[in-house]
Amino acid sequence: xxxxxxxxxxxxxxxxxxxxxxxxxxxxxxxxxxxxxxxxxxxxxxxxxxxxxxxxxxxxxxxxxxxxxxxxxxxxxxxxxxxxxxxxxxxxxxxxxxxxxxxxxxxxxxxxxxxxxxxxxxxxxxxxxxxxxxxxxxxxxxxxxxxxxxxxxxxxxxxxxxxxxxxxxxxxxxxxxxxxxxxxxxxxxxxxxxxxxxxxxxxxxxxxxxxxxxxxxxxxxxxxxxxxxxxxxxxxxxxxxxxxxxxxxxxxxxxxxxxxxxxxxxxxxxxxxxxxxxxxxxxxxxxxxxxxxxxxxxxxxxxxxxxxxxxxxxxxxxxxxxxxxxxxxxxxxxxxxxxx
Amino acid sequence: xxxxxxxxxxxxxxxxxxxxxxxxxxxxxxxxxxxxxxxxxxxxxxxxxxxxxxxxxxxxxxxxxxxxxxxxxxxxxxxxxxxxxxxxxxxxxxxxxxxxxxxxxxxxxxxxxxxxxxxxxxxxxxxxxxxxxxxxxxxxxxxxxxxxxxxxxxxxxxxxxxxxxxxxxxxxxxxxxxxxxxxxxxxxxxxxxxxxxxxxxxxxxxxxxxxxxxxxxxxxxxxxxxxxxxxxxxxxxxxxxxxxxxxxxxxxxxxxxxxxxxxxxxxxxxxxx
Ligand code: SF4
Ligand code: SF4
Ligand code: FES
Ligand code: FES
Numbered sequence: 001x002x003x004x005x006x007x008x009x010x011x012x013x014x015x016x017x018x019x020x021x022x023x024x025x026x027x028x029x030x031x032x033x034x035x036x037x038x039x040x041x042x043x044x045x046x047x048x049x050x051x052x053x054x055x056x057x058x059x060x061x062x063x064x065x066x067x068x069x070x071x072x073x074x075x076x077x078x079x080x081x082x083x084x085x086x087x088x089x090x091x092x093x094x095x096x097x098x099x100x101x102x103x104x105x106x107x108x109x110x111x112x113x114x115x116x117x118x119x120x121x122x123x124x125x126x127x128x129x130x131x132x133x134x135x136x137x138x139x140x141x142x143x144x145x146x147x148x149x150x151x152x153x154x155x156x157x158x159x160x161x162x163x164x165x166x167x168x169x170x171x172x173x174x175x176x177x178x179x180x181x182x183x184x185x186x187x188x189x190x191x192x193x194x195x196x197x198x199x200x201x202x203x204x205x206x207x208x209x210x211x212x213x214x215x216x217x218x219x220x221x222x223x224x225x226x227x228x229x230x231x232x233x234x235x236x237x238x239x240x241x242x243x244x245x246x247x248x249x250x251x252x253x254x255x256x257x258x259x260x261x262x263x264x265x266x267x268x269x270x271x272x273x274x275x276x277x278x279x280x281x282x283x284x285x286x287x288x289x290x291x292x293x294x295x296x297x298x299x300x301x302x303x304x305x306x307x308x309x310x311x312x313x314x315x316x317x318x319x320x321x322x323x324x325x326x327x328x329x330x331x332x333x334x335x336x337x338x339x340x
Numbered sequence: 341x342x343x344x345x346x347x348x349x350x351x352x353x354x355x356x357x358x359x360x361x362x363x364x365x366x367x368x369x370x371x372x373x374x375x376x377x378x379x380x381x382x383x384x385x386x387x388x389x390x391x392x393x394x395x396x397x398x399x400x401x402x403x404x405x406x407x408x409x410x411x412x413x414x415x416x417x418x419x420x421x422x423x424x425x426x427x428x429x430x431x432x433x434x435x436x437x438x439x440x441x442x443x444x445x446x447x448x449x450x451x452x453x454x455x456x457x458x459x460x461x462x463x464x465x466x467x468x469x470x471x472x473x474x475x476x477x478x479x480x481x482x483x484x485x486x487x488x489x490x491x492x493x494x495x496x497x498x499x500x501x502x503x504x505x506x507x508x509x510x511x512x513x514x515x516x517x518x519x520x521x522x523x524x525x526x527x528x529x530x531x532x533x534x535x536x537x538x539x540x541x542x543x544x545x546x547x548x549x550x551x552x553x554x555x556x557x558x559x560x561x562x563x564x565x566x567x568x569x570x571x572x573x574x575x576x577x578x579x580x581x582x583x584x585x586x587x588x589x590x591x592x593x594x595x596x597x598x599x600x601x602x603x604x605x606x607x608x609x610x611x612x613x
Contacts, residue, residue: 014356067365067473087365092473095355103355131561155469156483159476161357183559201490202483204462205455208472221547221577225455228493229551236493239500 002027005077006085007035009047013098019087026077032088033061033072036100048099056214059147063100064089069149069212093152106157107148108304110168113197114175116317118187125318126326134183140222141178143215144171150209150219156202168198170209170219176200177223180230195231200224292320363475370471374464381461384588391595392438399424400602404524404613407532408512409598410539410591412439426515427508443508446501453495455547456584496548506543509536524613528601535587535594542583545576 005026008019022043024035033051040047052058054073061072066080066087080086094102119125150170151157157164168176176198180190194200205228209219217223294316296302303309316322364370391398391411398412399421408415408424415424417440419433431441438444451457462468467477484492513536516529543549554570557563576583600606 010358010360012359016359018359064365064473066367067362069473084367087367089360089365090358092357092360094357096358097355102358133560133567134558153472155476156481158473159469160481163481181558199483199485201485202481204458204468204483204489206459206462206469208469211472225547226551226555229496229548230556232493232496232548233551233556237496239497 002030003082005035005080005082007039008085008087009036009039009044009100010089011044011047011099012096014096017096017099019089028078030077031073032063032065032070032075032077032086035077035086036072036088048097048101050101057145059145062091062147062149062152064091064152069153071147071149071214074214091148091152093154093158094148104148104151105304106164107146107151107169107171110172110198111175112301112304113168114172115179115187115190115193117179117182117185119317120184120186123184125322125324128184130183137181137222138178140217141174143217144174145215146171147214149212149214153208153212154203155206155208156199156204163199163202166199167202170203170224172198173200173203173227174217174219174223177227180227191227191230191234194227195235200227200231203228294320364473366471366473370474374467374470377460377464380585380588381464384592387592388595391599392440392444393435395419395435395439397599397602398439400528400598400608402519402524402608403521404519404610405516405526405528405608406519407516407528407598407601407608409595410509410512410535411444411595413512414442414508415439416442426511443505446498447505450495450498450502451584453492453498454584455495456581458492460584495546496552499543499546499548499552502543502546506536506539509539519613522613525611527609527611528597531594531597535590538583538587538590541576542580542587544573545580545583547577547580549573550577 002025004023007022007024009022011017011020022039024038024043026035031054033049033054036047036049040049049061049063049072051061051073053060056071056074059071062069063072064070065072065075067089069091072088077086088100090096090100091102091104094104094106097103148171154167154170156167157169173194176190176194179185179187180194203224205220205224207220209224210217210221213219294302318324388411391409398409398415400407401421401423406423408426412420412424414427415421416427416429417431417433417437418429420429420439422429431437463470468481469476484490513529513532516532517523517525550570550573553573554560554563554566557566557570560567560570601608
């Protein structure tokens with residue numbers, strides 16, 4: 001049996017609450033979430049705590065341990081001294097529901113406000129081709145597990161609740177950067193959106209989001225600062241503006257250039273002569289269904305959670321009726337038969 | 341036994357935060373970093389201001405060397421020693437006008453608007469926030485959305501100026517190998533050289549530079565050379581904080597070395613001539 005250690009856990013709900021003291025057994029190799037589970041099993045069966053994977057990948061178990069926002073399942077007990085009291089509190093920035101569970105809808109609302117990936121025109125789903133160097137910046141941000149630790153740490157909303165309306169938070173700055181750097185995204189006003197709607201200017205790059213991110217995403221250096229620089233291009237830099245006028249390099253405000261000539265202009269299909277000697281190859285003219293827009297509620301917005309919606313997550317930018325993977329018979333490529 | 345719980349209301353009424361009276365529950369020494377930052381920056385600024393206000397001991401010349409400290413470069417004041425003024429003298433000599441009038445304001449602005457220094461002084465001097473999950477020392481907060489902080493967005497211009505100043509420092513380094521009697525090589529050249537190399541590293545690792553050189557592109561594959569430049573700068577950029585502090589150190593050391601040689605406190609260690 002392991003040693004008994006002292007814990008303080010916040011218990012309560014929106015009507016009020018307090019830190020309660022516990023003495024719990026701690027064994028070698030355990031994490032804070034294990035201890036909370038032991039508390040549930042032995043002393044406080046009604047302790048509310050969110051968790052799912054216990055592997056640092058679902059982002060459910062966000063809490064504050066000794067005042068620092070952390071994942072309960074990734075905070076090892078061995079990082080504390082034996083005689084140290086470990087204090088566990090709910091995320092401070094969001095409204096509490098009960099005990100360690102908070103209502104993180106703020107983040108889902110901000111996610112909903114973010115325009116989705118905009119499919120480039122003239123390239124059907126399944127025809128997308130991208131080079132690794134072009135997507136790798138965006139890929140870093142795909143590691144996000146939506147634990148919202150960065151959101152709760154950011155002092156812009158943590159210490160100033162009134163900024164919640166104007167400020168989307170670091171999680172959505174990496175989303176903005178991911179899409180603005182995406183080689184195939186067709187939306188051109190993402191910088192303006194970040195500046196005007198997301199409140200990028202509120203961030204004072206003090207890097208706390210980067211400090212707490214369990215996925216070690218370089219939020220500030222690789223997303224926020226590059227986005228701030230992109231906004232400068234658009235709004236504050238007359239040299240770039242002048243250069244654009246003189247050399248007619250309209251790269252930034254204009255459409256993203258057509259990426260690579262993988263997509264041939266649509267032409268009538270080549271006449272088929274025989275069946276065996278002409279490889280089928282790529283069929284560019286394959287008709288594609290037009291995407292249907294997702295249903296919205298009376299407020300003109302999509303529902304926020306799967307509790308009130310038929311699926312988890314946002315609607316597909318390709319249209320509600322397009323499912324992935326595409327059925328093989330609607331793909332535009334057919335492998336040559338082996339006897340060809 | 342399974343229990344079925346009622347689903348929570350979809351949008352709970354505008355909730356309240358958990359009632360936790362303690363402003364922060366952090367138990368580590370979170371105040372150490374801001375305290376050291378204040379100390380470091382204050383000491384450095386005080387040292388720099390004192391030597392700039394002294395208007396002496398900034399240029400050391402000998403048979404094989406001529407060292408000009410970066411704090412006085414380019415020396416454009418009428419009070420400058422003629423040999424130290426590589427770009428002419430045209431600014432009136434007055435005790436409150438620094439001899440390097442053309443570069444110091446830009447160097448100050450460059451570091452003041454630098455993304456790293458912003459982080460450092462917002463946290464330490466302005467307590468906004470002093471450390472992560474430690475409350476902001478201010479009632480209201482608008483970040484960099486208004487005057488005056490909105491001008492932080494002009495960092496890029498000052499970066500252009502800083503490149504010019506780094507070129508001037510490099511030129512000073514080349515001239516430092518030449519004294520009253522021709523070529524020479526001494527410890528002072530090494531000191532100046534190390535400083536110039538690190539200043540370039542700091543300047544090039546700037547976030548604005550990273551953006552201008554390649555970060556702003558959407559398609560790296562279409563610009564292989566800029567992609568390589570971006571990759572190189574990104575590598576340096578991860579050390580931007582370290583370079584920011586190291587160059588403060590080398591600037592002060594270089595200045596002190598030149599001051600000490602100029603004031604005859606020490607004599608320059610000569611390798612050649
Ligand atoms: S760097 Fe910006 S977004 Fe990140 S925590 Fe600090 S203020 Fe918030
Ligand atoms: S960016 Fe990092 S800290 Fe923020 S939600 Fe994603 S994984 Fe969590
Ligand atoms: S339980 Fe999934 S991240 Fe901790
Ligand atoms: S010099 Fe630090 S970011 Fe530009």
